[in-house]
Amino acid sequence: MANVIIRPEWSLSEKLITPEEVFHNRRRFLRDMGFAGAWLIGASGFAAAKDNKKYYPAKKNAALSSQLPAGTKSTPAEWIAGYNNFYEFTTEKYYVKRPFYMDKFSIDPWKMRVDGLCKKPLAVDVHDLIGDMGKKGKIDERVQRFRCVEGWSMVVPWTGFSLAELLKMVEPKPEAKFVRFTTAYNPKVMPGAARMTNYTWPYQEGLRLDEAMHPLAQVATGIYGKPLEKQNGAPLRLVVPWKYGYKSIKSIVRIELVAKQPKTFWGIAIPKEYPFESNVDPEVPHPRWSQATERVLGFNNRRTATLKYNGFGKQVASLYKK
Numbered sequence: 567m568a569n570v571i572i573r574p575e576w577s578l579s580e581k582l583i584t585p586e587e588v589f590h591n592r593r594r595f596l597r598d599m600g601f602a603g604a605w606l607i608g609a610s611g612f613a614a615a616k617d618n619k620k621y622y623p624a625k626k627n628a629a630l631s632s633q634l635p636a637g638t639k640s641t642p643a644e645w646i647a648g649y650n651n652f653y654e655f656t657t658e659k660y661y662v663k664r665p666f667y668m669d670k671f672s673i674d675p676w677k678m679r680v681d682g683l684c685k686k687p688l689a690v691d692v693h694d695l696i697g698d699m700g701k702k703g704k705i706d707e708r709v710q711r712f713r714c715v716e717g718w719s720m721v722v723p724w725t726g727f728s729l730a731e732l733l734k735m736v737e738p739k740p741e742a743k744f745v746r747f748t749t750a751y752n753p754k755v756m757p758g759a760a761r762m763t764n765y766t767w768p769y770q771e772g773l774r775l776d777e778a779m780h781p782l783a784q785v786a787t788g789i790y791g792k793p794l795e796k797q798n799g800a801p802l803r804l805v806v807p808w809k810y811g812y813k814s815i816k817s818i819v820r821i822e823l824v825a826k827q828p829k830t831f832w833g834i835a836i837p838k839e840y841p842f843e844s845n846v847d848p849e850v851p852h853p854r855w856s857q858a859t860e861r862v863l864g865f866n867n868r869r870t871a872t873l874k875y876n877g878f879g880k881q882v883a884s885l886y887k888k
């Protein structure tokens with residue numbers, strides 16, 4: 567994001583079609599698996615992850631979906647699975663998905679803590695948590711235009727549950743005013759994080775508590791009617807559809823209720839360009855480019871007007887009344 571390369575449109579599609587797989591070294595894979603196991607506790611996930619398949623595809627939630635012109639199709643799945651921002655692995659969007667990166671990144675089991683200023687802190691294997699939410703009927707699908715600060719978007723069917731459902735479980739204390747999110751960090755299997763030492767790892771993000779409690783703030787566990795792909799932030803990530811994509815932190819290991827506004831990965835790196843709030847707003851240009859329009863990827867990169875709050879003004883504008 568700090569070094570955006572604008573490619574000619576033809577190179578986008580050409581690179582997607584050309585398979586550029588790098589064969590991974592099996593011995594190294596096994597060694598790193600052992601390491602990955604060390605930072606994850608708990609082992610109940612294996613059965614649960616398999617059982618959870620029954621929750622996909624989930625029932626559609628029209629009220630929490632983007633209002634798109636009738637007949638709008640989702641961006642072809644190869645795009646969201648093949649053009650990714652996940653700096654822990656690489657800044658090369660087309661390469662994140664490669665087995666070279668993804669095979670060493672193990673997501674089952676996956677321990678996550680929800681703690682801080684709350685009455686009932688939680689430490690769970692997320693596969694158990696997903697099963698729990700599924701059983702309670704809290705998992706739904708929301709088709710939303712996902713807007714990156716770089717000026718592109720994709721129409722994505724996200725499956726998951728409202729973050730509010732999870733936060734209610736831990737009972738936030740009155741002192742809790744913000745929520746901090748943290749991505750897994752393991753330089754052994756994250757060559758980007760290992761190499762780019764100028765950034766402050768792990769990746770972290772934050773929301774105000776009232777934003778986090780809005781039903782549109784989603785914990786996504788699936789995409790295109792299936793469990794999430796690793797490159798999209800499996801096993802569980804945030805999707806905050808009225809904010810720029812970098813707020814939607816991937817592969818979360820900790821959610822913490824806090825009193826003060828937390829620091830964020832991009833806020834630390836380039837504070838002037840990535841403010842904490844970061845609501846989608848066509849009238850507020852990024853310091854280095856306009857935010858008035860976006861290219862909807864997967865449809866000849868058609869340029870479309872960007873909408874305030876990414877089209878969710880009716881639902882969220884009241885959060886920002888002064």
Ligand SMILES: Nc1nc2c(c(=O)[nH]1)N[C@H]1C(S)=C(S)[C@@H](COP(=O)(O)O)O[C@H]1N2
Nearest residue numbers: 650651652653714749769798811812814816
């Ligand atoms: N941990 C982590 N989360 C992240 C990022 C990242 O580099 N690391 N990139 C962000 C950005 S800039 C965007 S646009 C989205 C991209 O999500 P996608 O690859 O699923 O489209 O993830 C966000 N979450």
Ligand SMILES: [Mo]
Nearest residue numbers: 714715811812
């Ligand atoms: Mo982004």
